[in-house]
Amino acid sequence: MDRLLVTGGAGFIGSAFVRYVVEHTDAHVTVLDKLTYAANREALDELPSDRVELVVGDIADAATVDPLVAAADAVVHYAAESHNDNSLADPSPFVQTNVVGTFTLLEAVRRHDTRYHHVSTDEVYGDLELDDPQRFTEATPYNPSSPYSSTKAGSDLLVRAWVRSFDVRATISNCSNNYGPWQHVEKFIPRQITNILNGVRPRVYGTGANVRDWIHCDDHSSAVWTILQEGRIGETYLVGADGERNNLQIVQSLLSILGYATDDYDLVTDRAGHDLRYAIDSTKLRTELGWAPRFDDLDKGLADTVDWYSAHTEWWRRHKAATEAKYAEKGH
Ligand code: NAD
Numbered sequence: 001m002d003r004l005l006v007t008g009g010a011g012f013i014g015s016a017f018v019r020y021v022v023e024h025t026d027a028h029v030t031v032l033d034k035l036t037y038a039a040n041r042e043a044l045d046e047l048p049s050d051r052v053e054l055v056v057g058d059i060a061d062a063a064t065v066d067p068l069v070a071a072a073d074a075v076v077h078y079a080a081e082s083h084n085d086n087s088l089a090d091p092s093p094f095v096q097t098n099v100v101g102t103f104t105l106l107e108a109v110r111r112h113d114t115r116y117h118h119v120s121t122d123e124v125y126g127d128l129e130l131d132d133p134q135r136f137t138e139a140t141p142y143n144p145s146s147p148y149s150s151t152k153a154g155s156d157l158l159v160r161a162w163v164r165s166f167d168v169r170a171t172i173s174n175c176s177n178n179y180g181p182w183q184h185v186e187k188f189i190p191r192q193i194t195n196i197l198n199g200v201r202p203r204v205y206g207t208g209a210n211v212r213d214w215i216h217c218d219d220h221s222s223a224v225w226t227i228l229q230e231g232r233i234g235e236t237y238l239v240g241a242d243g244e245r246n247n248l249q250i251v252q253s254l255l256s257i258l259g260y261a262t263d264d265y266d267l268v269t270d271r272a273g274h275d276l277r278y279a280i281d282s283t284k285l286r287t288e289l290g291w292a293p294r295f296d297d298l299d300k301g302l303a304d305t306v307d308w309y310s311a312h313t314e315w316w317r318r319h320k321a322a323t324e325a326k327y328a329e330k331g332h
């Protein structure tokens with residue numbers, strides 16, 4: 001696999017994967033990215049130009065996609081509309097990019113018999129009760145709740161059908177909540193870090209009891225690389241690092257890292273249809289492919305992330321005011 005096509009490679013997790021590939025392999029990467037509001041061109045800035053090329057374009061545009069797929073040994077598909085709150089405000093770009101965009105890529109990899117890895121989310125499985133001893137596994141039935149997660153579920157099902165009907169050489173990964181550098185300030189952890197840095201109290205939806213299973217984006221990258229190299233065609237692998245915390249615990253950790261009282265937050269209007277708990281059992285990936293996360297100390301990961309946002313104020317301030325204005329309209 002000398003030549004990779006990485007869709008969404010200018011986004012939060014896609015750019016982490018591109019940096020991972022440059023650091024750990026000899027592969028050349030072509031990034032196909034539409035550069036939406038969520039993209040960070042700067043996240044690719046320091047990478048060598050003979051290893052990474054950026055093509056600005058839409059994954060739903062077959063004329064753009066086809067020659068890029070033809071030139072690639074493998075496609076790793078990250079591009080998506082990714083934010084649940086945005087999908088509640090306007091689902092339309094989610095259907096277009098996440099469903100039609102994935103369909104367009106699948107048709108191209110089918111035409112050119114190109115290896116394809118599909119990056120997806122644990123949200124396709126719906127949510128769990130707080131006291132449910134079960135976690136999500138590859139056998140959990142699909143039960144998505146939001147426009148975002150239903151379009152991701154739809155895209156996963158397209159991949160499964162293209163494998164079975166057309167022998168497309170694909171794998172799928174469903175990962176839990178990522179944190180780390182370059183995540184947009186609309187997302188929970190960066191929103192609260194940047195609020196605190198701005199002297200604004202963190203804003204927690206509902207009661208703050210909702211649980212997410214946090215993983216560092218670099219561990220997600222190593223998992224995707226492992227699956228791309230070693231994964232069995234047609235298989236799904238769940239990716240998680242045993243990082244379950246409720247939202248109040250995360251906010252309290254961030255407040256204490258930044259030297260504030262741990263009750264210095266506000267509870268605000270809940271998200272419609274808010275999933276209660278996600279939790280991943282990644283036994284299959286660990287036992288079959290030998291993957292393990294490197295970032296196993298979430299408190300240290302959060303402290304490093306706080307340091308990163310403290311050092312990149314110029315970057316996030318560009319997005320902060322507009323993001324908060326959108327949240328204010330919804331009482332979030
Ligand atoms: P992001 O919103 O930060 O980045 C998405 C990228 O896709 C952006 O660079 C954007 O410009 C690009 N893009 C959007 N529409 C496009 C289009 N039509 N054509 C080409 N490029 C387009 O997203 P993220 O958080 O980095 O998520 C990346 C992928 O990982 C998504 O598929 C998401 O579902 C999945 N995922 C995310 C998480 C998470 O915690 N953020 C967890 C599991 C899986």
Ligand code: DAU
Nearest residue numbers: 082083084121122123176177186187188203204205210247
């Ligand atoms: O589980 C994987 C998913 O994780 C990915 O597929 C999505 O792309 C990604 O955005 C993320 O979805 P969530 O909805 O879980 O992430 P978000 O950062 O939006 O919210 C995390 C939790 O924090 C969730 O319970 C909602 C809550 N929240 C969020 C914001 C923005 C708050 O309490 N306050 C906030 O201001």
